[in-house]
Amino acid sequence: MWEVIKSVLAAFFGVQNERQRHRDFQHGKPVAFVAAGIALAVVLVVVVAAVAIVAAR
Amino acid sequence: MNPVQRTVFRTVVVLMGMFAFAFALVPLYDAFCKVTGINGKVGDQPRSIVNEQVDTSRYVTVQFITRSGKGLPWQLEAEHRQVRVHPGQPTEVNFAFSNNSSKALTGRAVPSVSPSQASLHLRKVQCFCFEEQRLEAGERLEVPLVFQLTRDLPPDINTVTLVYTLYPVADSQSQLQAQTLPVRGGDV
Amino acid sequence: MRKSLAWMMGAGSFLGLASSTLANGWNMPVGVTDVSREIYSLHMTIFWICVVIGIVVFGVMFYSLFRYRRSRGAKSANFHENTSVEVVWTAIPLLILVGMALPATATLKRMYDPSEAELDVMVTGQQWRWHYEYLGEDVSFTSSLSTPRSQVNGEEEKDENYLLDVDEPLVLPVGRKVRFLMTSDDVIHSWWVPDLAVKQDSIPGFVNENWVRIEEPGIYRGQCAELCGKDHAFMPIVVRAVEADEFDTWLAERQEAAAAEASGVDREWGMDELMERGEQVYGSICATCHQPDGSGAEPTFPALAGNEALLNDLDRHIDVVLNGVSGTPMAAYRGNLNPVELAAVITYERNAWGNESGDAVQPSEIQALLE
Amino acid sequence: MASNLPPKPTLEHSTAASGGLAHEHHERPRGIWRWLLTTNHKEIGTLYLVFSLVMFFIGGIFALVVRAELFQPGLQLVQPEFFNQMTTMHGLIMVFGAVMPSFVGLANWMVPLQVGAPDMALPRLNNFSFWLLPVAFTLLLSTLLMPGGGPDFGWTFYAPLSTTYAPPSTTFFILSLHMAGISSILGAINIIATILNLRAPGMRLMDMPLFVWTWLITAFLLIAVMPILAGVITMMLMDINFGTSFFNAAGGGDPVLFQHLFWFFGHPEVYIMILPAFGIVSAIIPTFARKPLFGYASMVYATASIAILSFLVWAHHMFVVGLPLVAELFFMFTTMLIAIPTGVKVFNWIATLFRGSITFETAMLFALSFVVLFTIGGFSGLMLAIAPADFQYHDTYFVVAHFHYVLVPGAIFAVMAGVYYWLPKWTGHYPDERLGRWHFWMSVIGVNLTFFPMHFSGLAGMPRRIPDYALQFADFNMVSSVGAFMFGVSQLLFVWGVIKCVRGGEKAPAKAWEGAEDLEWSVPSPAPLHTFETPPEFTPITH
Structure with missing residues (x-):
């Protein structure tokens, strides 16, 4: 699971290396990646919203 | 199902979901606005007065602005141009509708609040804006607005402006709307 | 943090001043309010950051195009990945963006200051003119384009303020906080005066607000900024900012005139x-x-x-x-x-x-x- | 986003697509019927490309009417009512008629060739989705002749200008937009089905060329947001014709809701118009630098991350609509975040050039100018993201300059680069390099003459969508108009170059470009009507 999250995080950051990628595509289940991607998108929204709310004070 | 059909089936499901989502966004947006106070939207349901300690240490000016929209020969006037109230204090202000035409007509006053954050702290107990008004030819109607500003009104807000814009309601229109758009509130 | 912020804003406004003398009429006006000046220096700061990034990025690009062209005998290398380089060039922009977001947030917060205003003006957009009402003062009037049609159609020489002149300018006092309430009678308009850094949509059925404290007397011109139909280009805004006592005199005169008319x-x-x-x-x-x-x-x-x-x-x-x-x-x-x-x-x-x-x-x- | 699906078994490879192909081998209709009934991805691709070129010229003529009127202050050629129809039609035609169909055309041609598929997964649907377009746009253009004129409310058609105050032809405008939308949706379904199911054995998702990748993600974006557009215009239709009040304040609706819905569609739409361009440029730069693309995986991830972020930024088009402070901050921050994956892409292209062995064919020239000019558009985009500054930029010519920089030398230059790059594969002839260079330099100069001065006129205070302007903007506008005509005329060189290339020229081998590696270069030039009827051997290039 941690590996999946790490890969998706790398995707959000936009950087991923070759070795890591090969590993993802040998072992990972696609559903896990999609779910983690959606979950992290939600987390991103929450984090940015929190930053905005704090900044607005 | 072969894999191509499966892919097509899944995309079509997503597609229909997104089309429905577009329509779902209408009530969602409405609800979101009321929760966050975006757009100065106020709930269209009466709320009851909450007995809370009146904050006598500060005064807030509440302004009333009435505007006439197109196509309705009515006049809407507030009894006072503005009042000064304490947060927490229930206040009643009278408004007068008059129909200067020779026909019976239906109209609605659409409310808006400025600054928009204030709408979260405004409790309308009784308001003519909750419903349509029907006025006979030449009729004059006095209706009260009863409201309360909550105690937690942010300290930097010293003036709250309530604006009411008059719009005509075609008789056929109000019914059609209730049919096609049940989500927009049962009081239409 | 605060210091570096102040430094950035300072550097921005210095570069900004330097270029504003060069480029009058090519750039955003500095304006005559606190907020407009802040926006201007923010604009220049970010502009110069972009210029610097542009020089570095395009510099490397054009160097590569020149140095590694085949006509000079360049043989291609075969590398196609370098994680540390990629992390660095992702992280640096992130830092730059945070650096931009800080002053931008500060300015935005200053623009949203709902504290008590000394004068309320209701601005109503109509196809295709503006209506102003000084709330509680019994003064209101409509302000429409005064440039004659003959100038538009080219039958007459266009004057200096072509399309930016109105019959009745909005008169505002200098040094007092003015609150604008914006709304519209028909479609969406947008009330924009660049020198005041106020641009706000006026929306039918809803009320928006904005605040301004003008610091210098003068005449400030603007235009409707949201497409509103055929004469969208022909509904300018003119603000005449005058000293506070002059404003009071003007307002009294208008009230008297209104009263006289009412008695008539x-x-x-x-x-x-x-x-x-x-x-x-x-x-x-x-x-x-x-x-x-x-x-x-x-x-x-x-x-x-x-x-x-x-x-x-x-x-x-x-x-x-x-x-x-x-x-x-x-x-x-x-x-x-x-x-x-x-x-x-x-x-x-x-x-x-x-x-x-x-x-x-x-x-x-x-x-x-x-x- | 299903960006991480593992390789699918492709056993069904030949069975799935053969249904549409089997009968075709024998008797083929001739003349007009050949084109009306074709289910061949190459022919449909050609139809899309020709259609979008025609639309590009029609939209371009509208733009030139606008620029001619704005050549000097005062009303000379057209009245404001007609001017508004021209700006609106220019936008609609360029977005929905030129840029999007041209990408679909390239996808039709190249996606099956690049993944080693014999055709699109749904060939008959492909025919239908193309032929919807000419119908839709004929209807759209015919509104100009209707009483009250065509749409005159801007391509963003904000309510209530587009509902209560709209011309009577608006219902037809909605209908045509529905058809164009359905066409895009069907195209997207087809592309997704092709990419996910018809890849050559051994080609995993992460082996696909970037053009395929960017199109896969674009197709998902289309599936996600075109229904939203359909929803919005359906609501407009109901407001206009059935007395509902979605966007009408008088009936309890909200005009601002329209903008939220529109931009929830509209911002991903912006990326729909640029992601395939990224893919094209990512194919061309490595070819002419003779060096593999730098950071292939990062490119894919950056594309996915741009696609996700594009759903979270819509309200940056609405900073002056009266949003609360928190919302302004949220959308400012998310918008700024998009700069990061976009920056990664630009850096990767430049790193690909670094230590390459570079030549400057016409395709490469267009791709390189894409990188520079798109980045300039990116910079102005970053400036627009700064909410307080946007209070001054919003709805001025600065915005016009920004989105034309990302769309003209962005999307359109990428399409032209793609055309010059793949012409040898399509026609079997190399395009005329001398003509190509003339076209390139005239276009680049024309584009910059047109759009660069718009930054200045916008900052100096010129609102967009006005038929007449104050005297201080006169010089900038004159330069813009001259540039626009120069750009317009130079596109005739493009047409000439393409026709010349179709009719003859230097013969191209299967692998037309020395540095080109993808599968399409393994089939003969010109590509025969049917390719990869038996799946090719695919050996992954080590990215």
């Missing part, structure tokens, strides 16, 4: 004075759509000259002018014009351009319909 409602008005007043009102309010000669522009704007339906039905005529027609650009003028102006303009429309109804509508008749 009850008396009997003669045809000639109604026509004279009516022509003036027609020219500033009605002529943009219905044309100075009453010929209109079918199908949207009906002709008034020779309009039998209108001439035969005085009540209908009064109703349309007072209450507007929903779903068309015809606004309800009951709130925008006083009884004298309404009576005069209706009388004018019924007796000008060959219309010969002979009706002289009295302000008192109109007054009765407004109560």
